[in-house]
Amino acid sequence: MPSRLIQPTRLKRLLAATGLMVTSLASSAAHADEEARSRPLASLSTGFRFTEQTGEDLFASACQGCHMPDGHGAAGAGTYPSLSKDSNLEAGGYPVYVVVRGQKAMPPVGAMMSDDQVAAVVNYLRTHFGNQYNDAVTADDVKRIRP
Incomplete structure (x- = not known):
């Protein structure tokens, strides 16, 4: 052996x-x-500002990563709500509040957008993805909701 x-x-x-x-x-x-x-670490620091101006471009940069390009949301490691035919968007103040101040798992992005940009992305959400809320949110509406 x-x-x-x-x-x-x-x-x-x-x-x-x-x-x-x-x-x-x-x-x-x-x-x-x-x-x-x-x-340096990549992060969304308080110094970051979105440069996009249209609601569609802001949605593509700030929102569609979680809510998906079609606005239908997703589920997986977390749940990302659908924005499609969303009755929560009917009153314009609600989506403005959520974008500016955040809610639950959604981080606040208001500090990274001007009042005009917040209004643009909220108006985009409210008139796309099967939503037909045509009463436009203004920069003044956003200003009143900011902390």
Whole structure:
């Protein structure tokens, strides 16, 4: 029956190769960690401002990631409500409040938009996705709801 023991010279080579690999990985990990710490973190800081001006463009940038391009929302790791034929949008003040101040899982984005931008995206929501609420929200309406 052949011996299953590794011969000493082969064992030395295997240990040397393993040591070299561990040293290389540790060095790469340290370099990657240092590089990651030197990069600024991406975040929606209070200094971020949306530059889009139309309701459609603002929806595409700020809303459709959760509410989906068709406004039907989604479920998965969280629940993102549908905006389609949404009776909650009938009174214009409600969506303005939610966009400006946030609600439940929806973060407030009002600080990142001007009054005109908030009005534009709310008016877009209220006139698309099967919604037909044509009484437009104005920048003055938004201003009254801001904290």
